[in-house]
Structures are given as C-alpha cells and as structure tokens.
Amino acid sequence: AQKITQTQPGMFVQEKEAVTLDCTYDTSDQSYGLFWYKQPSSGEMIFLIYQGSYDEQNATEGRYSLNFQKARKSANLVISASQLGDSAMYFCAMTHSGGYNKLIFGAGTRLAVHP
C-alpha cells in the first residue's frame, strides 16, 4: 500500500538558517508525483513545490528545494534562509496509483522559526 511518512512531528530553526523537513514514501509505481504544501495557522493549504519521479534534477522554487533521492524513496524539503513567516505545518504528499488527482498525505511536520 502506498504511504507517506513524515517522522518529525515538530521542528524548530533559528531565523536565517536552513532547515530540512523529512519525507519518505512507499510505492510500487514507476510514475508518480511528489508535492509539498504549507499550512499556516490561518488554515489554508499552499502549494510549494513539485517533483516528478522521472525528473532528473531536484526541483527548486525560490527558497524551497526538494532533495529527491529516488533509490531511498525520500523527498525532503529544504528551506533556505528561514523567515518568521515560514512557521507553519508542512505536508508531503504523493499521487495515488488510483489516479493523478488522488493525493496521499503524510501526517505533517510543524515548523517553528525563532528570531
């Protein structure tokens, strides 16, 4: 069965430092997509970054990058130069084998950025 595991329920980081949020996944599919979403305290879900299983380069979007290690089935999110506004819940998700519009989510990691 497909599964996303986020082993860090909570993390904290000092402002301006980089932080890595872990995500491992389990799937027997050859073609799949991996997403990271941010959920601030206001509750909305904000798309951050996408990585396709066949993409040879790690995805980057501004201060966000995805450290994709396919053989290890990991897709860690790296946030560089953390800002106070990065304090939020972060979810890793992957496409479900039943269809690309089905997503399986991890339990999330709560990140606190300290000044």
Added chain:
Amino acid sequence: EAQVTQNPRYLITVTGKKLTVTCSQNMNHEYMSWYRQDPGLGLRQIYYSMNVEVTDKGDVPEGYKVSRKEKRNFPLILESPSPNQTSLYFCASSPPGRDQPQHFGDGTRLSIL
C-alpha cells in the same frame, strides 16, 4: 481571482441533522476532491471527481455523499452526521496531469455534537 470557495467556513450542528458543504471553483478544472484533516493523520481523501457526473470513493468515504452536476460545483453531503465526522474539511481542484498541484479552498471546520 482564481479560487476554490467553500461554505460555510464554520458549522456547529447536532448528530443526525443533514448538512451540505458547498464547493465552487472558477478555474474550469476537471478534477475536484474532498479531504478531511485530523490531527496526526494529515489529509485523507473522501471523494473525488474527474468530471461532470463522474465521481469515485477516496480512502474514507463512509458517511459522505457527493454529486457533480456542474463542472464548477462539488458539494459534500452528510446525510446523518455523527460526532466522528467532526473535522476540518477541504475541497480542492486541479486540471488533469500528474504534475498539476491541487488548489485548495480555505477549509470548513465542522463540529458535530
């Protein structure tokens, strides 16, 4: 502005009283989904729809119904709500394609007493 709109944002109701959470998107997306978010479990898909009149169960469909009579609307119906359906609910939409992120509404917090 491109958006997914859910209503209501908050609802407190009682066991057994039928309720509907509406969801509307203005991006002409084919795909729409409903999720529930519970602490420690992340988001779990309830139902999804690939187009008008095409719906299918997600991972936790029990106690819920949906319909997709128009492309823009995808209401979630709880015909006889129970306390275990107290949760934060999200509607999402996306165009087809593995690399297409889902666009989420702002969420509906339901409390069933």
